[in-house]
Amino acid sequence: MAGLDASLKEMMSIDGAIGAAVVDHNSGMALGALGGDREFDLQIAAAGNTEVVKAKLRTMDALQLTDHIEDILITLGGQYHVIRPLSGRGGQGLFLYVALDRSRANLALARHRLKQIEERLEV
Helix, strand or coil: CECHHHHHHHHHCCCCEEEEEEEECCCCEEEEEEECECCECHHHHHHHHHHHHHHHHHHHHHCCCCCCCCCEEEECCCEEEEEEECCCCCCCCEEEEEEEECCCCCHHHHHHHHHHHHHHECC
16 A cells, blocks of 8 residues: 555656646545646646546446546647546545656556556555
8 A cells, every 4th residue: 555645756757757646536636746847737737637537427427337437548749648537445536647758658558557556545
């Protein structure tokens, strides 16, 4: 089991990581964040990605899908943004978020690492 700070540090150790956060999608607030800068504000990213998660959950509900979101991937010209909702151990309503420099990241490996981090995170 890993705490919030250890999990954020592990997320930032993913090749190409620009910023990482654990976000409450009910409030849009980041419980913790590492990385980012003036040009990449993680608080704004957390709030904006909350809307992405909520929209997908509403769509799944409207379609009466009983499955769960494993992850949401947004590809930009120079970045990957990966959102992974937490399941179990009190993580409901939270998601992991990592932004990656596309030129330095391995997307498959990043997704695998996020899954491992999610499984160990104790909230």
